Amino acid sequence: MGKSHERLDGRLRTFIESQPLFFTATAPLSGDGTVNLSPKGLKGSFAVLDERTVAYLDFAGSNAETIAHLRENGRITLMWCAFQGPPNIVRVHGRGEPVFRDDPRFRGLLARFPDIDPAAHGLRAIIVVTAEHIRDTCGYAVPLMTYEEDRDLHGRRFAREDDASLDEYFRRKEHVERSLDGLPGLPLPLPPSTV
Numbered sequence: 001m002g003k004s005h006e007r008l009d010g011r012l013r014t015f016i017e018s019q020p021l022f023f024t025a026t027a028p029l030s031g032d033g034t035v036n037l038s039p040k041g042l043k044g045s046f047a048v049l050d051e052r053t054v055a056y057l058d059f060a061g062s063n064a065e066t067i068a069h070l071r072e073n074g075r076i077t078l079m080w081c082a083f084q085g086p087p088n089i090v091r092v093h094g095r096g097e098p099v100f101r102d103d104p105r106f107r108g109l110l111a112r113f114p115d116i117d118p119a120a121h122g123l124r125a126i127i128v129v130t131a132e133h134i135r136d137t138c139g140y141a142v143p144l145m146t147y148e149e150d151r152d153l154h155g156r157r158f159a160r161e162d163d164a165s166l167d168e169y170f171r172r173k174e175h176v177e178r179s180l181d182g183l184p185g186l187p188l189p190l191p192p193s194t195v
Contacts, residue, residue, distance in 0.1 A: 002135055002136065002137040002138070003135065003136055003137075004133065004134065004135050005134040005135065005136065006134070007051035007052055007131075007134070008048055008051055008052065008054070008092070008131065008134060009051050012090060012134070012136065013048055015080065015082070015088060015090060016046075016048070016054075016080045016090055017046070017048060019080045019081075019082075020041055020043065020147045020150070021039060021040070021041045021080075021081075021083075021147075022039075022040050022041075022046065022056075022078055022079060022080045023037060023038065023039055023040065023078070023079045023080075024036075024037070024038045024040060024066055024076060024077070024078055024127075025037045025038075025076065025077045025078075025079070026065065026066050026069035026070060026075060026076050026077075026096075027069060027075065028068070028069055028072055028073070028179070028181050028183055029072060029073050030181060033181045034065070034179070034180045034181050036065035036066060036069060038065070038066060040056055041150060042057075042059070042116060042121070042150055042154065043115065043116065043150055044113055044114075044115030044116030045057040045059070045113065045116050045121075047112045047113055049109075049112060049128070052130060052131045053128065053129065053130050053131070054078065054092065054128075054129050054131070055109060055112065055126055055127060055128045055129065056126070056127050057113055057116065057118055057121070057123055057126055057127075058098065058123070058124050058125040058126065058127050059118075059121040059122055059123055059124065059154065059158070060121065060122025060123075060124060060154075060158045060161070060166060060169065060170070061176075062173055062175070062176075063173065063174075063175035063176060063179070063180070063185070064124075064175065064176045064177075064179065064185035064186040065175070065179050065180060065185070066096075066098075066127065067098045067124075067125060067127075067185050067186055068178070068179030068181075068183040068184060068185040069179070069183070070096045070097060070098055070127070071098065071183070071184055071185075072183050072184075074095040074096055074097065075095065075096075076093075076094060076095070076096035076127075076129055077091055077092065077093045077094075078091065078092045078094075078129060079091045079092075081139060081142045082139055082142065083142065083143070083144065083145040083146075083147065084144065084145070084146065084147065087138055087139035087140050087142060088136060088137075088138070088139045089136060089137045089138070089139040089142065090134070090135070090136045091133075091134070091135050091136075091137075092129065092131045092133075092134055093131070093132055093133040093134075093135075094129045094130050094131040094132045094133070095129070095130050095132060096127055096128065096129040096130075097127070097128050097129075098125040098126070098127055099125055099126045099127075099128055100124075100125050100187060100191060101123070101124070101125070101190070101191040101192070101193060102191035102192075106126065109126045109128065110126065117155075119159075119193065120155040120158065120159040121154055121155055121158050121159075122158035122161055122166050122169075123193070124170075124186055124190070125186075163190060163192050163193050166190060167188060167189050167190040170186060170188055170190060171188060176188075
């Protein structure tokens, strides 16, 4: 029942832009390395840049596995599930890149996210993904669940940080500067915020 697509347009684009949650999956090149799967949310933190390119804001957290894997090999899969309405799953398999706060492209990319205050969430990078394969499948086994609202805990936690304290927070975390497998993660010191 699955179907491959050349681009993210029409109903596919409408579907992924309306989902309050998506997942990212990455892995290191090492055969015994740690596969990472992360949920991503927060309304306004995801954007379709064009028919084959998407981006999301990478906020402060307890590790940086996705960043580390992308820096090593660029492989990433994004997945959206319909928890409401008609069943559907969309996967974008592609190449990703973390664009850090000191990258000349950062400010232009950030302008693509007008509906969220990134300063309140400890913005570390913008992850840009170029699709190599786009596929949707039925999603018949995905349960129906009701979305209520975004949690405000992340914003409340990181809104009180400035660049210096955020850098210190990242340095204290075991798997931010280096991944679980010892790969380079978030480059520290954290470049100054441009927001």
